[in-house]
Amino acid sequence: MLNVFEIKSLNLYYHEKQALKNIDMIIHKHEVTAFIGPSGCGKSTLLRSFNRMNDLIDGCRMEGNIYYVGNDIYAKDFNVIDLRAIIGMVFQKANPFPMSIFDNVAYGPRCQGVKDKKILNNIVRQALEDSALYDEVKDRLREPAICLSGGQQQRLCIARAIAMSPEVLLMDEPTSALDPIATAKIEDLIAKLKEKYTIVIVTHNMQQAARISDKTAFFLLGELIEYNETEALFTHPKNPKTEDYITGRFG
């Protein structure tokens, strides 16, 4: 099994406050890994570490290493722009650009220098198909993305990430703002996407983590408490803190 991410002795601070403590973990290729834990436990912070989005946060500093397929992504000369193309991200609130559906998906490839219209059309179509959105928008690609429903906008954001031919998709509570039907569509999509991508998802919804992930990591107060096959973690967790959290004995 190929290691996509290796995290070694990771400690992360926001100014003086330590947000992550001695994290060691491995994320495998073509798996869906779920991060669960109460608010403020560090799961989104860790997610953002994988594509160096924390670089944009004032006062954030890190100790330890994160390797992406064996390469230290915090090495001095590491190309962060390329990193963020390979590691796409989808956020809790869908954030379509103020432009057409087509232009949203084409934006990234255009930034990378793709000018040929035929190639762009193919990229956009494929990304929208892979995001299970094409059939719903194929006749209105020139319409503003903002006209889409919440669930469609989120799938558009996934298409936008996929258009960059990433290898990893990071998803930070991608369905928490969506209704159950839209949520179910995204969950179905994630099940299909893992055939092509490695997916790491932060979720507050434990049933969602149980449904869609291969492995689950439970975080508490910045520490990784337990990390295991999802079925094992949700049927007989090893750590009493995990048991207490997932059974709702504390929240």
Add this chain to the structure above:
Amino acid sequence: MTNRNQFVTELENLKLELIQMGDLVIANLNDGFSSFFTLDLKLAEQTIKNDKIVNATEQKIEKTCLRIIMKEQPVASDLRLITAVLKMITDLERIGDHAADISKMLIFMEKTKQIYPISSFEPMAETCNMMIKNALQSFVNEDLVKANFVIQTDDIVDDLFEKIKRTVSEAIRKGEIDADYAIYAMMVAKYLERIADHAVNISEWVIYSVTGEHVNTPDL
């Protein structure tokens, strides 16, 4: 302090319902044994009727389990508990059936008008009774030692079954036993042996509920 007081109460009530079903089954089983050893046909008829109450109780608990699963989406030890309860009520219901079956056999045996005393029946019945009580106790107290004790005790019942088989075979060879009576006697022995197996199953589910480990996993 828990955030799920209602859920915790539901689980406590579920455990109580299972124990109550266990008490009902033990009571009916004792009536079945009693009717068999005292040749009490009226008690035998009553035991057969009471089995309907056991069956209805199983269905009630099953509904409770499904409702909890639907409402609460349990995980970890809660999920294991509910799964174990769903399995244990099936075993208890089968024990109830066998209590009624033993009573039915008594009615048939009485019609042969031939009584052939078989001494191993009484220790077999007592051991089964003890196994079921211990299995349910192990559930109440999450007592793995007691659960394992029940599993090991099954060998005693199996040995007694073999003894009865030898006794009946010998009696048939010697022409000392009515043919129909011999068949009914072997069926009673088989029901007792199956009751012990169900007590073992209950204990294995207790172990699963507490530890998450299946004791009796077959090699694939």
